[in-house]
Amino acid sequence: MQGSTGGCVEMGAHSATVAAPRVAHPIPYAPGPSDSLRDDLIVSERRFLVRRKRWARGGSAALILAALTLALSGCSVSGAQKDLRFGWPTGVTKEATRMRVLWTWSGVAALFLGVIVWGLIFWCCIRYRKRSDELPRQTKYNFLVEMVCVIVPFIVIIGLFWRTVVVEDDVDHLSKDPDVLVTVDAFKWNWQFEYDHYKTTPKTGTDVAAVYPGVKDPTTGGPLNLSTVGSDDEVPVLVIPVGETVQVIEHSEDVIHSFWVPEFLFKRDVIPYGTDAQQKASGLADNRFEFTATTTGSFVGRCAELCGTYHSQMNFEVRVVSADKYLAYMKALAAISPDNPARQSIALGQVFGAKNAYATTTYPFNTDRSSRKASTQAAGS
Numbered sequence: 001m002q003g004s005t006g007g008c009v010e011m012g013a014h015s016a017t018v019a020a021p022r023v024a025h026p027i028p029y030a031p032g033p034s035d036s037l038r039d040d041l042i043v044s045e046r047r048f049l050v051r052r053k054r055w056a057r058g059g060s061a062a063l064i065l066a067a068l069t070l071a072l073s074g075c076s077v078s079g080a081q082k083d084l085r086f087g088w089p090t091g092v093t094k095e096a097t098r099m100r101v102l103w104t105w106s107g108v109a110a111l112f113l114g115v116i117v118w119g120l121i122f123w124c125c126i127r128y129r130k131r132s133d134e135l136p137r138q139t140k141y142n143f144l145v146e147m148v149c150v151i152v153p154f155i156v157i158i159g160l161f162w163r164t165v166v167v168e169d170d171v172d173h174l175s176k177d178p179d180v181l182v183t184v185d186a187f188k189w190n191w192q193f194e195y196d197h198y199k200t201t202p203k204t205g206t207d208v209a210a211v212y213p214g215v216k217d218p219t220t221g222g223p224l225n226l227s228t229v230g231s232d233d234e235v236p237v238l239v240i241p242v243g244e245t246v247q248v249i250e251h252s253e254d255v256i257h258s259f260w261v262p263e264f265l266f267k268r269d270v271i272p273y274g275t276d277a278q279q280k281a282s283g284l285a286d287n288r289f290e291f292t293a294t295t296t297g298s299f300v301g302r303c304a305e306l307c308g309t310y311h312s313q314m315n316f317e318v319r320v321v322s323a324d325k326y327l328a329y330m331k332a333l334a335a336i337s338p339d340n341p342a343r344q345s346i347a348l349g350q351v352f353g354a355k356n357a358y359a360t361t362t363y364p365f366n367t368d369r370s371s372r373k374a375s376t377q378a379a380g381s
C-alpha cells in the first residue's frame with residue numbers, strides 16, 4: 001500500500017517516512033549574488049557613502065553661504081519674511097500681518113519640504129538610472145523610511161493646525177476694554193456708524209468723547225452716542241484712530257449683510273436677529289470683531305453678502321487717522337445736531353479739509369433703475 005501525505009512518502013505499514021526531494025523553484029528576479037557582483041555592490045555602497053559625505057559637506061557650505069549672503073546684503077530675517085509674501089496681499093491691520101506671517105512661514109515650510117522631495121526625486125533619477133540590461137538589486141520593506149514617511153507628514157499637519165488655531169484665536173480675540181467701540185448698523189442698503197465709546201468705560205455712560213452733549217437717546221433715555229449714516233447721496237465714512245484697538249459690534253434688523261474691508265483681509269457677516277425686543281427675547285448676541293489699524297489712510301469697504309436689490313451699492317469708507325484727528329472729528333460731530341443729515345460731511349470738512357469732506361475711495365451710485373448706465377462720480381461727491 002502506498003500513499004502520499006504532504007511532502008513525505010509512506011512506504012507500507014512498517015516503512016520509514018522518507019523526506020521527498022525538494023523541488024528547486026527558480027526565483028527569476030532574485031538570483032544569489034556572485035562573488036564579483038557582491039564586490040561590485042560593496043564598491044558601489046562605499047562610493048555612495050563617500051558621495052553622501054560630500055553632499056552633506058556641500059549642503060552645510062550652501063547653508064553657511066546663504067546665511068552670509070543674507071547678512072552681508074543687509075537683509076534681516078524679519079525683512080526677508082516680510083518680502084516673502086507668496087501672493088498674499090498687503091494688509092493694514094495687526095491681524096492682517098499675523099495672518100500674513102502664518103502664510104509666509106507655511107510657504108517657507110512647504111518650499112523646504114518641496115526642495116527635499118524634489119532633490120530626492122532627481123537624485124533617484126540620476127543615481128539609479130538605467131545603465132545596462134542587468135536587473136538591479138531588488139529591495140522592499142524599509143521600516144525606517146516608511147516610518148519617516150508617515151511621521152514627518154503628521155508633524156507637518158500638527159504644526160500647520162497648531163499655528164492656524166493660534167493665529168485664528170488672535171484674529172478673533174476681543175479685548176475687555178477696547179480703545180474704541182463702534183456699532184456698525186447694516187440695513188437695506190446702507191450703513192450707520194455709531195461711536196459708542198472712546199477710552200472710557202462705556203457702562204458708566206460718561207463717555208463724553210462719543211456722545212452728543214445734552215441730547216438724550218429716545219430708546220434708552222441715556223446720552224445719545226455720536227453717529228453718522230450713509231444715504232443715496234453720501235457714502236458713510238467710519239473714522240478710527242491708528243494704532244488703537246477698535247471693537248466692532250455688527251447689528252442688522254432686516255437681512256444678512258457682511259462688513260468687508262479688502263485691505264483688512266477680513267470680513268464678517270452681520271446677522272439679523274429682528275427688532276431689539278425680539279433679539280433680547282432670543283438671547284442671541286450680535287457678532288463682534290476687533291482690529292488695530294497700523295497704517296493711516298482711507299480704505300474702501302463693501303457689503304460682501306448678497307443682501308438685495310442695491311447690495312452692490314453698499315460701499316463705505318474706513319478712514320484711519322491719528323488719535324488727535326480722531327478726537328477732533330468726535331468734537332466736530334458732537335457740535336452738530338444729530339438731526340442734521342449733512343453732519344458727517346460738515347465734520348469731515350472741518351477736520352480734514354473741504355477736499356476730504358466726502359469719501360475719497362468710492363462714491364454714491366445712481367439708484368435710478370431705469371438709467372441703464374453705469375454709475376459715475378458726481379461732482380462734489
Ligand SMILES: [Cu+2]
Pocket residue numbers: 186256257258303304305306307308311314
Ligand atoms: Cu448688504
